[in-house]
Amino acid sequence: MPRRVAVTGVGMVSPLGATAQASFDALLAGRSGLRLHAPAEAPKPLSLPAGVCADFDPATLFGRARAGTLDRYSQLGIAAGQEAWRDAGLEQSPGEDRESWGVAWGTGVGGALVFERGYRDLFIGGRERLPPLTVVQAMNNACASHLAIQFGLGGSCATYSVACASAAMAIGEAFHRVRSGAAPVMLAGGSEAPLAYGVIRAWLALQVLAPGDAESAALACKPFQRERAGLVLAEGGGALVLEDWARAEQRGARIYAELAGYGESCDHGNLVRPSSEGQARALRAALADAAMAPQEVDYVNAHATGTREGDTIEIAALAAVFGAHAAQVAVSATKSAHGHTLGAAGALAAAITVLGLHHGAVPATLGEAAALDPECAGVTHVTGAARRGAQLRAALTNAFAFGGSNAVLAFRARATD
Template sequence: MQRRVAVTGLGIVNPFDDSEAPGSDGANDFFRRIAEGQSALSLYTTEDIPRAISIPAVRCAAFRPEVRLGKALSGMMERFAQLGVAAAFDAWKDAGFSRGSEQAPYPASEAGVAWGTALGGLMAFERGYRDFWQHGKERVAPMSVVLGMNNAAAGHISIQLGLGNSALTYSVACASAASAIGEAFRHIRRGSAKLMLAGGSDATLAYAVVRAWEALKVLAPGDETSAPQACKPFHPDRAGLVLGEGAAALVLEDWDHAVARGARIYAEIAGYGANADHVHLVRPDQNGQVAAMNMALGEAGLSPTEVGYVNAHGTATREGDPIEIAALREVFGAHAKQVAVSATKSAHGHLMGATGAVEALLTVLALYHDTLPPTANLNEVDASCAGVAHVRDTALRGSRVRAALSNSFAFGGSNAVLAFKTTRQ
């Protein structure tokens, strides 16, 4: 028997939050600000060697790991893991669970972790290179291996919350977190676990990472004034993506167990589609995207006409945006003109491996609050991106959407699509 899966907890390290107080209502505050069209983008500048960085970016500048996690624990982590564990702790609390409780919500063998990251603890290794070649040191920091390993976030979450079923890490570029959530969903659906804490985190602003993305010529330009509007998915003037850092987490539970314990259920995760384009390493492929969306719809038992909203991958690149819209038109056919579409990266940036979790969280809250967030800065739609019901600048409230998709399409040809259903009657 295939089990239904409930979303019962949400957590995020909120780039808007000035307090970063433990237990703050980060997820709902983040959603409110995105729905209002606020931008988390700003100009990020560093005085660095050999050349200073100055780009539009998203930073969790107020995040203080020693406050959120404690000095001893945060000192054992690189930034991507600090961000991820903080988001996981908030999701855990939001689901109604307590850390360190003698009465665990589930036996350890029935609860696990699935986490996504594209870059992992790369900053630890970058510091090591600088120590060798720039500062002339003969040794790197002794904790570099455990700080830098990609599964550090999943490992810490598993240990801190007593989740012994699994501690899985997925690294498939921009589809990492969406893949982690989808695989966690499948874990519960087939009865291998009753609870999975799933999500993703990345810290993308390492010097070498920024320079590498610059070399691809896909970063949006901007200065102090224009940086908040630098990311313009589907707009004729779109000029590229905006890098960011962050983390988001979702608690997924067996539906019957969630209901039995009286949990608040934000939404049902009902389907997951994942495949590989097997066409090109960096060029998106319409056929692969179509297949992944159809797979998610099929597993969810949804017809295209039942879907009212899609949180698009929408990175604001010249090539990628029209291909995704063409894929949506193919999947939804005549219904495409009634499907509301927004690309929230316009406001929160591209968080690489964490993005799928952030966008899944926003999609869940869009259903829960009956409010569809806008694509910021979209006052004009490029002709190549027409054919769907773009949510421009202003959120759609009272939309009564029953089902939604969240798309994540990655370099390497990996596609991951999550399908959610509302619990609203």
């Protein structure tokens, strides 16, 4: 009998709220966390729709002294990680041997804000020296290391930087580690704080950001809609505690859902143009890994960022994999509400989907059904209002990255054990 993997803790900081529950409640209520944002200390005027974690208060959470030693991506990630850890009830068992437990984390741009501050000081401020913690604040594995130190985890501590698939791959790799027996418990997720002036300018140069003003910013991200015009950058963090199922049952842990499968693939075609064939390979791999029939899947949390090409290609991949069942699959793009957190996106999607399976709820894509693009037809789009009281058996989360890396996670509801 192969090992099963339980999700026993969930944490999230998003533009919708500073905790998993606050974020999920706001999502189900149909609120948007997006607004017009003007980055601080911008040398040229700049404002754009973005997802800022406005309710997140690192000074209160960490104390001012410690908060100042952390890049914002680490602050967001540690907050999500410690929420998941507490949620799993693992803070109450100190002294346990945790030398094989580990952390798997995802981030795309890591400590971009710290680097940007350093460059500004050097090139504009005329400073000769940088603060001594610049390297250890900005490095992409800083957040994972802080989490391992905080919880005394002595096994694998790895960070995956695979653009927008980073956190999904981290969760997938952690899942395999637990299922193989290498680690009984893994803390897995990702975090991103990409709203640095230079990072925003780089994304603007790529011409994939949705425009908007103060009035339209909240609904600027329009996945699957005719008038979609690009993605909306956002910051955030998400985390899951993955635990050997038998161990979780033995200690009486609350099991939110089962992480049953993980699939990955590479488009190997183009850095920015996705491929439905490549995505379908990852979807099929996740289903096979989970021994899950396509007909079991009731919900897909789509990658759908709101770009012209990406959304239709993802629907084509879902149609290819699900065949006649595609029309019955509920699909939503929650980035319409919380924006695109890049390397953390897979963690937010996983946290939302796990809570959805647990509560029997499907969050909606913000916007009206009438605005949907016929070219994105073929699945059951959940729009406007969230579906509550849903009997969900299984759900997938998609994370598709620039560079062509695709990662799909397959979850089963707790009830189907």
